[in-house]
Amino acid sequence: MEKESMVKSVDRALQVVHLVSTKKEGFGVTELARQIDLNKSSVYRILSTLATHGYVEQDQETGRYKLGYKVLELSAKLLDSIDLRAEARPYLKELESLTNEVIHLVVYDQGEVVYIEKLEGNEMLRMHSQVGKRAPMHCTSVGKVILAHLPPAEMERIVEKKGLPRHTERTITQYDTFQHHLQEIKQKGYALDLEENEQGITCIAAPIFGYNGKVTAAISISGPTIRMTDQRLSELKEKIMEVGRKISERLGYRG
Numbered sequence: 001m002e003k004e005s006m007v008k009s010v011d012r013a014l015q016v017v018h019l020v021s022t023k024k025e026g027f028g029v030t031e032l033a034r035q036i037d038l039n040k041s042s043v044y045r046i047l048s049t050l051a052t053h054g055y056v057e058q059d060q061e062t063g064r065y066k067l068g069y070k071v072l073e074l075s076a077k078l079l080d081s082i083d084l085r086a087e088a089r090p091y092l093k094e095l096e097s098l099t100n101e102v103i104h105l106v107v108y109d110q111g112e113v114v115y116i117e118k119l120e121g122n123e124m125l126r127m128h129s130q131v132g133k134r135a136p137m138h139c140t141s142v143g144k145v146i147l148a149h150l151p152p153a154e155m156e157r158i159v160e161k162k163g164l165p166r167h168t169e170r171t172i173t174q175y176d177t178f179q180h181h182l183q184e185i186k187q188k189g190y191a192l193d194l195e196e197n198e199q200g201i202t203c204i205a206a207p208i209f210g211y212n213g214k215v216t217a218a219i220s221i222s223g224p225t226i227r228m229t230d231q232r233l234s235e236l237k238e239k240i241m242e243v244g245r246k247i248s249e250r251l252g253y254r255g
Helices: 002-019 029-036 040-051 071-098 142-150 153-163 175-188 230-248
Strands: 056-058 065-067 102-111 113-120 191-194 203-211 217-224
Touching: 002 040, 002 065, 029 040, 040 056, 056 142, 056 153, 071 102, 071 113, 071 142, 071 217, 071 230, 102 142, 113 142, 142 175, 142 203, 142 217, 153 175, 191 230, 203 230, 217 230
Parallel strands: none
Antiparallel strands: 056 065, 102 113, 102 217, 191 203, 203 217
8 A cells, every 4th residue: 555655646746747847837736736636735745845856946926836957957868868869870870881780879777778779780680679678787798898987886886786697608697707807898998798698699889988988878789699700790899999989079078
């Protein structure tokens, strides 16, 4: 019952935020209570909580509630991701044309990677990845290359929380081995996924840095292991690192 009540509270709070966003002049407590069929004291408590976190604010002259600047802050963060896609897309297309393989663009979020762009290439390849889907960091090339460039304490927190679960027989599951592996990735500037996440799939990835110098995303090329030979990976590594650098520069990185 407590969980159900908590979910209802979140639902009502989101309804309030949505309603407040529909009127430039905002809403009064009585009007909001009538709109969502809730008593005024409950609506007032919701508004007070939202105001504390900056999602709404009260006009001191009219007493009406309007959207707060926290919503703008969240929108700006979303726009950052959209900008990344726009800036990266020409380079993704270039990689797709060059390799005919699957090209991924991911962002780092809460200890995982999220696919925000995927180009399929001209070759048939069945993969689990899709735009909007999350993936683990420890067994994907994009995840490992981001982990390698995070502050050590942050990397350790992620590994402690998520663990190193086995996805295939080639997944690295020992922490000491994995830590040494990340150090090598950072030195080389790229990461490989040698069938560590999906059987028969090999990937190579490079990091993308933001204007603040922090790693925020990664780009990868994925193909069947039979095509992604050692020789081909050696040929692709300079290209994908170059693309990573170019996208980073487009985002304002001057490292």
